[in-house]
């Protein structure tokens with residue numbers, strides 16, 4: 101089911117949480133709402149879900165205006181950061197919950213529910229855990245149960261609010277890859293909120309970048325990363341070297357700062373201030389004669405070839421510079 105939000109405004113008292121936000125999610129896409137804390141991502145998700153009524157604007161699902169419809173009438177599944185599983189129910193009972201509480205006429209029979217639960221647990225790779233209780237599972241496993249539970253009622257749209265926010269880095273990465281694969285399999289129109297750039301860039305079809313209740317840019321991960329529309333998007337999506345901060349703004353990514361032992365061409369002289377070796381990367385901080393401090397990143401092997409260390413003279417050149425008019 102496609103989602104369309106048109107000119108949404110939402111105030112909380114004098115505070116403008118959403119300020120004329122418009123967004124289109126084509127059927128079957130996985131879209132990330134990305135932005136700093138308080139920028140309005142969750143509010144938009146709640147407006148789409150019908151948990152929050154916008155002051156003005158329109159929400160349509162599959163072309164049908166649902167602005168005034170309650171959450172129950174929208175065919176939406178939810179997964180939140182804090183997996184609200186029922187502790188006294190097994191995994192299978194948790195997944196079955198949405199089906200068992202349906203009205204008598206809509207409720208499938210027991211055998212159909214059992215078959216659906218088995219199918220969903222297989223989908224989230226937890227068929228072995230059907231009889232366990234939530235406390236006997238890891239955080240990542242619980243989040244997969246929450247997802248299976250959301251899918252059980254056959255939603256047309258899935259909304260995820262920081263679904264992996266409470267988990268540690270390795271589990272996050274694993275669930276991220278897994279969610280992308282799951283999405284490739286079931287193609288359910290999905291919107292997820294995150295403040296993690298990497299997460300958005302890695303798994304979304306489209307990334308929507310929020311800032312202070314407005315959308316700064318919408319594009320594929322490659323579009324927003326390679327061609328950030330505004331200085332805010334550039335800075336939010338990765339480490340930024342500010343080559344010039346007045347008049348015209350000039351930014352460069354650390355991996356676009358080239359270092360050399362040799363002078364010449366457009367290389368400028370600098371001194372190495374720090375070297376951090378992190379995993380397979382070398383992060384090198386240099387300071388040039390004008391006092392400008394820059395961060396350069398390269399594969400460790402490449403840095404070793406330079407055979408240089410802290411305090412030594414080096415030459416640098418930004419390979420790629422992005423310019424914005426100063427506002």
Ligand SMILES: Nc1ncnc2c1ncn2[C@@H]1O[C@H](COP(=O)(O)OP(=O)(O)OP(=O)(O)O)[C@@H](O)[C@H]1O
Pocket residue numbers: 112117135136137138139140141142143144293295
């Ligand atoms: N019910 C409410 N009453 C008053 N203010 C609210 C309410 N809900 C949200 N806000 C405010 O609206 C702003 C946007 O909140 P929202 O939750 O949409 O941000 P977010 O981008 O999802 O941030 P986070 O990543 O921290 O969840 C915040 O400043 C928040 O304090």
